[in-house]
Amino acid sequence: MNSTSRDYNSKFDLPMVGVASNGAPGGFDDDGRPKRTGNFWTASAHIITAVIGSGVLSLGWAIAQLGWVAGPAVMLFFAFVTYTTSVLLAKCYRSGDPVTGKRNYTYMEAVRSNLGASKVKIFGFVQYLNLFGLTLGYTIAASASMLAIKQSICFRHSRGKNPCQFSSYPVMIIFGIIEIVFSQIPDFHQTWWLSIVASVMSFTYSIVILGLGIAKISENGKFKGSISGMTIETITKTQKLWRSFQALGDIAFAYPYSVILFEIQDTLKSPPTEAKTMKKAALFCVTVTTTFYMLCGSMGYAAFGDRTPGNPLTGLGFYNPFWILDIANSAVVVHLVGAYQLFAQPIFALVEKWAARKWPTSNFITKEIRIPFFGMKYNLSFFRLLSRSAFVGFTTIVSMLLPFFNDITGILGALLFWPLTVFLPVELYIAHEKIPKWSKSWIRLQMLSIICLVISVAAAAGSIAGVIGDLRAHPPFKNNS
Numbered sequence: 001m002n003s004t005s006r007d008y009n010s011k012f013d014l015p016m017v018g019v020a021s022n023g024a025p026g027g028f029d030d031d032g033r034p035k036r037t038g039n040f041w042t043a044s045a046h047i048i049t050a051v052i053g054s055g056v057l058s059l060g061w062a063i064a065q066l067g068w069v070a071g072p073a074v075m076l077f078f079a080f081v082t083y084t085t086s087v088l089l090a091k092c093y094r095s096g097d098p099v100t101g102k103r104n105y106t107y108m109e110a111v112r113s114n115l116g117a118s119k120v121k122i123f124g125f126v127q128y129l130n131l132f133g134l135t136l137g138y139t140i141a142a143s144a145s146m147l148a149i150k151q152s153i154c155f156r157h158s159r160g161k162n163p164c165q166f167s168s169y170p171v172m173i174i175f176g177i178i179e180i181v182f183s184q185i186p187d188f189h190q191t192w193w194l195s196i197v198a199s200v201m202s203f204t205y206s207i208v209i210l211g212l213g214i215a216k217i218s219e220n221g222k223f224k225g226s227i228s229g230m231t232i233e234t235i236t237k238t239q240k241l242w243r244s245f246q247a248l249g250d251i252a253f254a255y256p257y258s259v260i261l262f263e264i265q266d267t268l269k270s271p272p273t274e275a276k277t278m279k280k281a282a283l284f285c286v287t288v289t290t291t292f293y294m295l296c297g298s299m300g301y302a303a304f305g306d307r308t309p310g311n312p313l314t315g316l317g318f319y320n321p322f323w324i325l326d327i328a329n330s331a332v333v334v335h336l337v338g339a340y341q342l343f344a345q346p347i348f349a350l351v352e353k354w355a356a357r358k359w360p361t362s363n364f365i366t367k368e369i370r371i372p373f374f375g376m377k378y379n380l381s382f383f384r385l386l387s388r389s390a391f392v393g394f395t396t397i398v399s400m401l402l403p404f405f406n407d408i409t410g411i412l413g414a415l416l417f418w419p420l421t422v423f424l425p426v427e428l429y430i431a432h433e434k435i436p437k438w439s440k441s442w443i444r445l446q447m448l449s450i451i452c453l454v455i456s457v458a459a460a461a462g463s464i465a466g467v468i469g470d471l472r473a474h475p476p477f478k479n480n481s
Contacts, residue, residue: 031103038267042195043281046264049195049338050257051289052202056209057141057311057332059254059293060300062247064308065240067229071301072294074251078417079290081452082255083282085421088429089258090278093265095432098273106346107262111424114431126419127259128350132395134343137253139175139399141311142336145329146171148313152322152329169400175333176396182341183348183388186379198338201331206292208328209312213299224305231306245462248455252417254293255286259420263346348388355383418456422449 027035063071094101095113104110108124147168154164182194217223230240257264261278268274301308313329355365368379426445429435435442 030100036267036269038264038269040277040281040284043264043268043278044285045195045199046260046267046342047257047281047285048202048289049198049335049342050260050264051255051285052199052206052292052335056202056206056254056293056296057313058250059297060209060213060304060308060312061310062250063229063297063301064225064304064306065229065243065247067227068225068301069227071229071247072298074248075290075293075297078251078255079286079293081422081448082257083286084448085258085425086261086282086286087279088425089261090265090275090282092425092428092432093262093274093278098275099270103266104262105266107259107420107424110262110428114428123419123424128347130259130420131343131347134259135340135395136399138336138340138343139172139179139395142175142333142340143168143172143399144311145313145332145336146175148329149326152326156322172396172400175337176392178337179340179344179392179396180389182337183344183392184380184385185341185345186384194338194341198335198342201335201338203292204331205313205328205335206296208324208331209296210292210299212312212324213296213303216303217299220303223302225301226305242462242465245458246466247462249417249459249463252456252459255289256417256421258425260342260346344388344391347391348384351387351391352384355387417459418449418453422452 029035059075063075065071066074089110091098092110092114093104095104096102102113104113107127108120111123112120147166150166150171151164154166158164185194230243235243265274265278268277270277300312304312313325313332352365359365365383368381371380426449430442430445435445
């Protein structure tokens with residue numbers, strides 16, 4: 001084993017590090033970093049891993065609350081907003097000239113460059129709070145799928161005679177241990193292979209959900225559901241209102257990836273410009289995901305109507321064939337392992353950057369031990385091992401306290417959607433392009449922001465009401481089966 005000491009101050013001033021040279025003169029980009037080799041396909045893999053996540057699982061339930069007209073319409077609206085604001089953000093990756101301007105490596109660097117340093121602390125807190133929240137949502141969703149696999153095995157062995165009720169806490173701990181291992185991947189650039197695997201898994205379980213929905217419709221002999229969604233005979237008027245609001249949050253949760261857009265864009269080579277490649281990848285991914293979302297959500301609602309489960313793979317909406325459900329739930333777990341890392345890496349970089357600046361001469365912070373690992377060399381950092389393990393452990397414990405998938409996705413969707421997916425991209429673009437106040441473009445962008453703010457407030461209210469109701473019905477550590 002060899003010991004090395006890295007210049008962490010240099011590394012983490014710009015935390016998203018490039019990859020090896022692709023043969024360009026000098027092997028470096030215009031910022032002095034190793035030549036970037038990311039392209040349309042790697043960017044698409046990252047986006048799909050971030051977007052097609054646990055959110056797709058609740059879309060059938062969301063459409064059931066809104067009905068056949070409002071449900072798909074809201075989905076198309078969020079797709080339009082996500083693509084539009086992604087393009088606005090992509091244009092802010094470079095300050096000034098779109099080809100040679102200064103790079104903004106992270107979301108908050110773009111905020112500092114365009115809106116000033118005073119805004120960084122406020123919106124930085126919101127960004128990292130949302131990243132933290134997403135890791136909670138993925139932990140909850142992954143553990144639900146792991147529990148469903150365990151229940152499926154139990155059902156098969158008992159032939160349906162055993163109720164097969166288990167606690168979700170052991171599987172959450174197992175998922176946490178898995179994430180501790182993968183959290184030792186040093187930085188965002190080195191997760192590209194995990195994103196590709198996760199993308200394949202996301203399509204796998206989405207196709208299974210779609211296929212099972214079609215099979216259930218064939219078994220029923222008709223399409224269930226109504227124009228207005230769940231009927232008042234099924235739930236009260238108040239419940240209908242809150243659930244409709246919560247459904248907005250669930251759909252919003254299924255789309256945004258703005259919190260890591262700059263990290264993804266910073267992996268791209270040029271020419272063409274990073275903004276052009278990102279625009280193409282955003283259009284491709286939003287189109288693909290919306291098609292999948294529309295099919296999966298609609299088929300789920302058509303199959304079960306008012307009884308559409310919050311998660312068709314774990315809500316016992318489907319019983320047979322067991323083996324297909326097990327494959328789909330396994331794919332969910334593998335995908336969410338990758339998605340968790342995608343959103344946790346910026347948090348890891350932030351903590352390690354801060355520690356390196358605080359204690360620049362500490363061997364515990366900067367020293368790495370090079371050890372052999374399956375024929376390769378891995379640089380082991382004890383600070384990285386302890387800090388990242390502590391973060392994963394903390395998210396696992398918090399997830400145990402709030403194991404309510406639909407409510408959590410609704411809250412996360414509401415919190416993430418407006419401030420980071422709409423408000424900041426709009427403000428950044430206005431500042432970056434120097435759009436005059438009260439011009440037609442300025443008015444259109446502000447109207448979009450206001451509309452989305454109203455939707456976010458409604459979604460947050462509905463989801464919070466759902467969490468309160470679930471906590472009353474299922475107190476933490478008392479009823480967790």
